[in-house]
Amino acid sequence: MTKPLNELTITEAAHALRAGECTVRELWDACMAAAKERNPELNAYIELFDADEAAIAAAQERIDAEKNGGEAAPQLCGIPLAIKDNILIKGHIASAASKMLANYEATYDATVIQKLKEAGALFLGRANMDEFAMGSSTEHSTYGPSRNPHDPSRVPGGSSGGSASAAAAHMAIAALGTDTGGSIRQPAAHTGLVGLKPTYGAVSRAGSIALGSSLDQIGPLAKSVADAKLLFDTLKGRDSYDATTNPDGLFPPRAHGAHLRIGVPRSFIEDVDADVKQAFEDTLARLKHAGHTLVDIELPTSTYALPVYYVIMPAEASTNLARYDGIRYGLAKRGATLLDDYVETKTEGFGPETQRRILLGTFVLSSGYIDAYYRKAEAARDVLRAEYAKAFESCDVIAFPTTPSPAFAFGEKSTDPVSMYLEDIFTVTANLTGMPAISVPMGTAERDGVALPVGIHFTAPHGDEAALFKIGAAVTGETL
Amino acid sequence: MSEQADTESSISTVERLAALARIAIPSDRAEALAAEFESVRAYIAQLDELTLPTDGAPALPALHNVLRDDADAYAPGTWTEEIVSAFPAKAGNALSVKKIISHD
Numbered sequence: 001m002t003k004p005l006n007e008l009t010i011t012e013a014a015h016a017l018r019a020g021e022c023t024v025r026e027l028w029d030a031c032m033a034a035a036k037e038r039n040p041e042l043n044a045y046i047e048l049f050d051a052d053e054a055a056i057a058a059a060q061e062r063i064d065a066e067k068n069g070g071e072a073a074p075q076l077c078g079i080p081l082a083i084k085d086n087i088l089i090k091g092h093i094a095s096a097a098s099k100m101l102a103n104y105e106a107t108y109d110a111t112v113i114q115k116l117k118e119a120g121a122l123f124l125g126r127a128n129m130d131e132f133a134m135g136s137s138t139e140h141s142t143y144g145p146s147r148n149p150h151d152p153s154r155v156p157g158g159s160s161g162g163s164a165s166a167a168a169a170h171m172a173i174a175a176l177g178t179d180t181g182g183s184i185r186q187p188a189a190h191t192g193l194v195g196l197k198p199t200y201g202a203v204s205r206a207g208s209i210a211l212g213s214s215l216d217q218i219g220p221l222a223k224s225v226a227d228a229k230l231l232f233d234t235l236k237g238r239d240s241y242d243a244t245t246n247p248d249g250l251f252p253p254r255a256h257g258a259h260l261r262i263g264v265p266r267s268f269i270e271d272v273d274a275d276v277k278q279a280f281e282d283t284l285a286r287l288k289h290a291g292h293t294l295v296d297i298e299l300p301t302s303t304y305a306l307p308v309y310y311v312i313m314p315a316e317a318s319t320n321l322a323r324y325d326g327i328r329y330g331l332a333k334r335g336a337t338l339l340d341d342y343v344e345t346k347t348e349g350f351g352p353e354t355q356r357r358i359l360l361g362t363f364v365l366s367s368g369y370i371d372a373y374y375r376k377a378e379a380a381r382d383v384l385r386a387e388y389a390k391a392f393e394s395c396d397v398i399a400f401p402t403t404p405s406p407a408f409a410f411g412e413k414s415t416d417p418v419s420m421y422l423e424d425i426f427t428v429t430a431n432l433t434g435m436p437a438i439s440v441p442m443g444t445a446e447r448d449g450v451a452l453p454v455g456i457h458f459t460a461p462h463g464d465e466a467a468l469f470k471i472g473a474a475v476t477g478e479t480l
Numbered sequence: 481m482s483e484q485a486d487t488e489s490s491i492s493t494v495e496r497l498a499a500l501a502r503i504a505i506p507s508d509r510a511e512a513l514a515a516e517f518e519s520v521r522a523y524i525a526q527l528d529e530l531t532l533p534t535d536g537a538p539a540l541p542a543l544h545n546v547l548r549d550d551a552d553a554y555a556p557g558t559w560t561e562e563i564v565s566a567f568p569a570k571a572g573n574a575l576s577v578k579k580i581i582s583h584d
Contacts (some may be wrong), residue, residue: 107562113567243548309525318501325502327577334567342502354555358515359497360520366497373524379532417516418523 005030006170010227013173014075017063024078024122027173035171042147044156046166048084048125049205052073059120069206075096076228077120082172084163085126086133086209087218089113096209097141098131100324100331110207111239112176119234124172128162131351132321133211134184135159136423139414140353148191149163151450154407156393156404157187157423163221164191174222174231178208180215181309182402184437188221189402189455190401190442194228194472195221197427199462201433203232203245204239212316213244213307217329225440225472226249226480230466251463256396259356260471262458263286263395269426272404276454279443280401283456287474298396301383308384309428310421311377317354324349356417371459385433390400391463392461397471400426402439402455406447430459438468490514 005027006244008016022030039045058076066073088094088106090113101193109117114122130140134154136162138146143455148156149169156165160177164187167175175363177184187193196219203218210216220231239245263466264284269277288294326332326345328426366371391398403423413420430437437459444451456475460467473480484570489512498505504512560573 012521056523102567107559107566182554240548240552301530303528304526310520310524311527328575329566329568338580341502341503341578346502348502355498355501355503356516356520358501358503359494359513359517363493363517364499364524366500373527376527376530377534380527380530383532388498416519418519421520421523 005171007026007332008173009090009223010075010079010173010230011224012080014077017078018067020220022066024056024063025047027078028080029124029274031170031172035124036100036171038149038171040151041152042165042169042171043128044145044146044162044169044171046084046095046128046143046162047093049123051262051317052122055120055122058124062120063138064178067418074119074234076234078115078122079173079359080122080124081116082125082127082163082166082175083113084129084175084177086129086162087113087176087206088209089123089202092126094209096125096140096256096349097129097143097348098143098354099134100345101209102331104330106207108207112235113207115234121380124166127160127166127175127177130159130161131354132209132317133159133178133180133355134317136182136186136434137408137413139161139410139412140351141361142351145410148407150452151407151448152190154409154452155190157190157403157407160184161189164188164193164195167191167221167223168193174220174227174259176210176218176231176319177221178216178218179431180211181313181431182424184219184221185402185427185437185457186423187453188439189441189457190453191474192408192453193221193223194225195219195439195455196228196232196468197430198232198236198465199246199251199436200431201244201250201335202463202465203235203434204237204242204319206239206241206246209442210320212313212396212431213320214316217314225438225469225476225478228438228472229465229469231478237355246463251461254396254461254464254467255286256467256470259291259293260397260467260474261293261295261395262471263295263391263398264399265297265299265302265400266476268299268302268399272401273406273445274402275445276403276405280399280444280456283442283475284399285288287471290474292471292474297395299363299387299391301380304380305429305432306421307385308377308380308424309424309432310360311373312432314357314361315365316361318358318365321350321354323356353417363366381432384429387462388429388433388435396457396464396467397460400457401442402457404424405447406452406454435459435462437463438467438472441471442475487511487514490518491516
């Protein structure tokens with residue numbers, strides 16, 4: 001084995017475990033040692049867990065049984081993962097990086113955690129994030145920001161920035177994040193990882209702390225397309241605890257041959273940094289050379305997708321966050337009256353960005369403005385869905401750069417909320433339409449002498465993650 | 481309206497929204513928060529320019545029942561201990577809250 005164990009992908013580690021090149025314990029120790037060494041600088045983890053000896057032993061037994069001709073163990077068996085702090089693991093704190101939930105211990109496993117446990121995966125710790133997943137940099141975490149391993153003076157992206165930093169710095173083999181407007185794909189792009197936002201309803205959200213309920217999905221941040229696919233295949237499926245999960249067969253499989261038709265909405269990507277645009281064009285040229293077809297498409301309403309998103313998401317966030325009132329769990333401040341209890345708890349428990357979005361959500365849902373903002377934005381979503389459906393008549397996937405620029409420096413976008421929101425310009429539409437989307441590394445762009453990763457983003461029709469894995473593997477040069 | 485009147489109006493909007501959301505805004509934060517709020521509001525006001533086919537007559541969504549049968553209920557008490565352990569104040573298994581009705 002030439003690579004250190006913690007730098008392996010899931011498929012490489014699964015192979016190494018079966019080939020006897022390492023044990024589950026050695027793999028865990030390698031990841032944990034890297035985490036302990038680098039976390040003080042990168043702050044990717046809010047908390048590192050003690051080794052779960054029983055889980056490590058059980059995983060090793062399953063792998064040994066497979067080696068001895070017994071039942072095949074899942075590929076994820078014995079693989080140490082980082083889990084975003086808004087996904088519940090029974091017996092551990094799940095705080096969504098908020099002071100509001102700093103003392104909240106999960107009473108049950110999220111469905112995705114249950115599935116990972118059944119597959120034999122191990123959990124290294126709680127990955128840092130923007131508070132309640134509101135942000136694009138992790139600068140809104142109550143535990144301080146995570147840093148980008150490619151340049152620690154820059155953000156890792158967000159809101160799943162801790163997950164991205166952990167996987168990219170090899171402090172985990174892979175990670176789980178959540179994506180409401182780009183929160184998996186944008187940090188994946190900024191840290192050189194593959195990030196998948198599955199189709200709305202593909203993966204259960206039972207046991208994840210809600211931000212925007214019509215937008216949120218859980219998904220993987222991984223070092224390869226094959227790993228992202230493996231995690232997605234493990235996590236997906238109907239769940240009786242989440243009524244929004246899709247039944248099997250809701251979206252009939254779409255047939256595509258070896259080569260895909262890639263739709264490119266060029267008029268929408270004019271404001272991208274020149275070198276990011278160049279990396280994008282180079283990647284498209286490479287795909288074309290490999291036999292894929294480029295198709296010019298128009299998505300005229302896409303320019304409004306970001307303002308639409310910044311109406312719908314705060315509306316849903318303010319609704320979801322109303323439950324944190326200091327009465328049943330979480331932070332509980334006490335004043336003279338019951339109203340004081342609520343006000344003191346919310347004022348102290350929610351950070352500035354969370355408060356901003358609660359106010360904005362309250363505004364767009366208030367009786368004088370709900371038609372002009374919230375209802376209009378909901379109607380615009382239908383138009384966006386229809387435009388994408390029309391575009392998918394002539395192509396299999398739609399390509400953008402994941403972000404207009406590589407990772408930015410700390411503080412660069414924290415004075416004006418709108419400049420931070422613009423990070424999501426290419427990613428929000430997949431959440432608004434519910435379509436699956438992936439970010440795959442497409443090279444680097446140099447800033448201040450450092451080569452920073454940039455990502456290419458593909459969107460596919462509902463249920464067609466297969467097209468995303470196929471085109472993603474074509475970009476990375478993997479054989480799935 | 482003058483610039484000062486604009487600022488005052490936007491501070492009062494933010495204060496009203498904060499009261500509805502049960503959040504206290506310290507007086508030294510009000511002006512900055514109002515400015516941030518106005519910046520976001522101006523951004524989302526782009527929607528004013530957007531003409532939609534449904535303008536004037538919002539289309540009714542295609543509704544269908546998504547509720548499952550209330551089956552496989554937990555046995556009473558299955559989660560009680562864990563849930564009660566998170567209560568900030570309790571009496572036995574009951575959640576304690578402030579008295580809100582007065583008989584005076």
